[in-house]
Amino acid sequence: MAKIEVKNVYKIFGTEPLTVLSMVKKGASKEEVLEETGHTVGLDNVSISVEEGETFVCMGLSGSGKSTLIRHLNRLIDPTDGEIIVDGTNVMQLNEKELINFRKHEMSMVFQRFGLFPHKTVMQNVAYGLEIQGKELQERNKIAMAQIEAVGLQGFENQYPSQLSGGMQQRVGLARALATNPEILLMDEAFSALDPLIRSDMQKQLLELQGQLKKTIFFITHDLDESLKLGDHIGILNHGRLVQVGTPEDIIMNPADDYVAAFVKDVNRAKVLRARTVMVQSEKLNGREIKLSESYKVDADTYIEEFLPRVLQDRSTIVVVDKKGDTMGYITEKELAISLSKTSHNEPKKTF
Amino acid sequence: MIKIIKKYINYLYLAVFVVLIVVSYLSSKRKPDNVTELFTDLGWLNNFPKWLDVPFMHWINTGWRWFSSEYGLVFDAIGYVLLRAYVITKNLLVDTPWPLVVLGVVALTYFASGKKIGTTIFVGFCTFSIGFLNPRFWDKAIETTTIVFIGILLCIMVGLPVGIAMARNPRVRNAILPVLDLMQVIPSFCYLIPGIILFGLGAIPAIIGIFIYSCPPLIRLTDLGIRLVDKEVIEAAESFGANKKQKLWGVQMPLALPNIMQGINQCTMMALAMVVIASMIGTRGLGDEVLLGLQQLNVGSSLEAGLAIVLLAIVFDRITQAYGEKIQEKTQPTIKKKKYKI
Numbered sequence: 001m002a003k004i005e006v007k008n009v010y011k012i013f014g015t016e017p018l019t020v021l022s023m024v025k026k027g028a029s030k031e032e033v034l035e036e037t038g039h040t041v042g043l044d045n046v047s048i049s050v051e052e053g054e055t056f057v058c059m060g061l062s063g064s065g066k067s068t069l070i071r072h073l074n075r076l077i078d079p080t081d082g083e084i085i086v087d088g089t090n091v092m093q094l095n096e097k098e099l100i101n102f103r104k105h106e107m108s109m110v111f112q113r114f115g116l117f118p119h120k121t122v123m124q125n126v127a128y129g130l131e132i133q134g135k136e137l138q139e140r141n142k143i144a145m146a147q148i149e150a151v152g153l154q155g156f157e158n159q160y161p162s163q164l165s166g167g168m169q170q171r172v173g174l175a176r177a178l179a180t181n182p183e184i185l186l187m188d189e190a191f192s193a194l195d196p197l198i199r200s201d202m203q204k205q206l207l208e209l210q211g212q213l214k215k216t217i218f219f220i221t222h223d224l225d226e227s228l229k230l231g232d233h234i235g236i237l238n239h240g241r242l243v244q245v246g247t248p249e250d251i252i253m254n255p256a257d258d259y260v261a262a263f264v265k266d267v268n269r270a271k272v273l274r275a276r277t278v279m280v281q282s283e284k285l286n287g288r289e290i291k292l293s294e295s296y297k298v299d300a301d302t303y304i305e306e307f308l309p310r311v312l313q314d315r316s317t318i319v320v321v322d323k324k325g326d327t328m329g330y331i332t333e334k335e336l337a338i339s340l341s342k343t344s345h346n347e348p349k350k351t352f
Numbered sequence: 353m354i355k356i357i358k359k360y361i362n363y364l365y366l367a368v369f370v371v372l373i374v375v376s377y378l379s380s381k382r383k384p385d386n387v388t389e390l391f392t393d394l395g396w397l398n399n400f401p402k403w404l405d406v407p408f409m410h411w412i413n414t415g416w417r418w419f420s421s422e423y424g425l426v427f428d429a430i431g432y433v434l435l436r437a438y439v440i441t442k443n444l445l446v447d448t449p450w451p452l453v454v455l456g457v458v459a460l461t462y463f464a465s466g467k468k469i470g471t472t473i474f475v476g477f478c479t480f481s482i483g484f485l486n487p488r489f490w491d492k493a494i495e496t497t498t499i500v501f502i503g504i505l506l507c508i509m510v511g512l513p514v515g516i517a518m519a520r521n522p523r524v525r526n527a528i529l530p531v532l533d534l535m536q537v538i539p540s541f542c543y544l545i546p547g548i549i550l551f552g553l554g555a556i557p558a559i560i561g562i563f564i565y566s567c568p569p570l571i572r573l574t575d576l577g578i579r580l581v582d583k584e585v586i587e588a589a590e591s592f593g594a595n596k597k598q599k600l601w602g603v604q605m606p607l608a609l610p611n612i613m614q615g616i617n618q619c620t621m622m623a624l625a626m627v628v629i630a631s632m633i634g635t636r637g638l639g640d641e642v643l644l645g646l647q648q649l650n651v652g653s654s655l656e657a658g659l660a661i662v663l664l665a666i667v668f669d670r671i672t673q674a675y676g677e678k679i680q681e682k683t684q685p686t687i688k689k690k691k692y693k694i
Contacts, residue, residue, distance in 0.1 A: 109588065112584070113584050129593075132592050132594050133593075
């Protein structure tokens with residue numbers, strides 16, 4: 001069973017959303033609804049399921065409804081229609097008390113502009129969730145200190161957020177979210193406000209933490225590179241509609257529409273595509289001649305960028321092997337040329 | 353139900369308006385002998401007709417008479433409590449030797465400002481100068497201070513909860529905003545004089561006047577301060593499962609405090625302005641010295657008293673401002689300058 005399940009969620013902003021709902025359900029576009037009724041469609045029939053322990057990245061440009069979507073998961077925003085099931089609990093059926101309890105234990109959130117409490121020290125900020133849970137001061141300070149150390153901010157625990165740099169502040173945000181030890185982490189453009197170097201640092205740190213903790217992460221971003229780097233699955237939102245869900249390779253190799261295609265156009269494919277995706281399978285060679293003498297073996301999960309220099313250097317053919325060492329397929333210059341070119345592919349490739 | 357009311361509300365207004373016109377026509381003594389005259393003699397279109405007069409004054413007077421006779425006791429009780437508070441505080445301060453009072457103000461400033469020496473000395477000097485201008489002013493300033501102090505306490509006790517309620521509920525805000533406008537705009541004598549009828553001459557109507565005149569900015573700034581708190585910070589609190597109470601006292605109020613302190617500061621300044629006006633209804637204090645000087649055409653004396661009020665205002669302002677700044681530093685700390693020894 002999926003950890004988070006979003007089923008046919010609609011969100012319409014305006015004075016009388018319910019009357020507009022039927023119109024949206026009939027398939028009216030965002031512009032039509034806005035023009036005719038003055039209501040804004042935030043989410044339009046969005047269904048997502050996120051498995052336990054995976055990082056699901058939701059991507060879209062500003063105004064695509066991604067920040068609205070993430071706030072539905074802990075009901076900071078209530079949907080107009082649809083169901084949200086987290087860990088088997090229907091979030092929509094919780095009353096106020098149950099909802100508060102749910103938020104205390106089930107998930108925590110990291111914010112784009114950090115959302116730190118300016119009047120509390122780093123320690124008090126990190127311990128906030130525990131304080132709300134009603135833990136004793138000593139216990140919560142102990143847990144908070146451990147989290148502060150985990151994100152590498154020891155020595156800063158008595159500073160105020162405004163005394164820290166952006167990257168450090170977001171580390172506090174991350175530590176605060178992790179301190180309550182929730183199963184689900186919601187990250188709303190968590191790294192978007194940081195400069196590129198710090199951002200890539202934070203991404204690395206998140207991947208490391210995730211490697212140990214195996215949380216279920218719902219991550220929002222407008223940056224494709226970030227989503228490809230972090231996501232096990234990526235969902236792309238456009239005008240409140242979910243246009244494509246898939247693995248990073250799926251998205252790159254088979255963009256569902258022009259919008260997604262425009263998104264992935266400039267991506268560095270060598271960093272994202274793996275050998276198994278671009279190879280030609282041994283049985284489909286159809287008698288093509290392969291110069292096996294100059295070939296060498298790579299694992300099916302290797303990224304192109306790792307063996308690309310080798311191919312360029314001595315024009316060798318790559319033999320793609322699985323974990324046992326059996327040959328799965330081959331990669332020649334031709335396959336590389338096709339998979340790395342920016343133009344769309346004539347023959348769709350299945351990737352699994 | 354609400355929807356139906358919303359739909360027909362404009363018709364309701366129209367009906368009320370028509371009823372008002374008819375009532376004013378019928379109750380007027382200067383109406384024409386016959387309604388048909390209105391159609392034959394169109395002279396009433398020239399000048400505003402005398403019969404088109406809502407008997408508002410009449411209604412209010414009737415209402416007021418009924419109100420003061422029915423609820424007079426309630427106001428007597430309120431007045432008595434306020435008067436006791438006033439007399440006790442005033443006597444305490446008047447009986448205290450003046451150097452002790454000056455020292456008390458200095459100590460208060462020192463701790464309220466977060467141990468700023470400059471502000472403390474300045475405020476101490478200003479306090480001393482009030483008596484220095486004219487020894488008679490000392491006790492009068494204490495009377496004024498006590499009135500202002502009790503008025504502000506009343507403002508805080510009422511203003512803070514109202515401001516919080518406004519920030520939390522847009523409907524409450526919509527209902528209260530026009531009341532605040534009314535309180536600020538209506539000329540002060542319009543409520544000072546009824547105040548005398550309800551509470552008698554002296555300090556109490558002045559305190560009520562201060563409340564009506566200077567409470568609105570505090571309410572507005574409390575409401576604004578709470579609503580201005582960064583939405584993401586509120587969301588952060590909510591996302592960790594903070595309930596309304598934890599959100600209000602743990603996040604919203606501390607972050608709104610600089611604004612609320614600004615509101616209290618504004619409240620204080622307006623209260624001091626009101627005290628002078630209130631001297632015209634027999635409230636004793638520094639304002640009464642200004643009035644006396646004017647009545648005797650003694651420019652020097654009234655200016656001296658005016659200066660004393662300014663000094664008092666400075667003392668109030670510095671203390672509340674300094675306290676506000678101290679809080680602001682706590683809630684929005686900037687990078688502390690490290691002191692290096694050379």
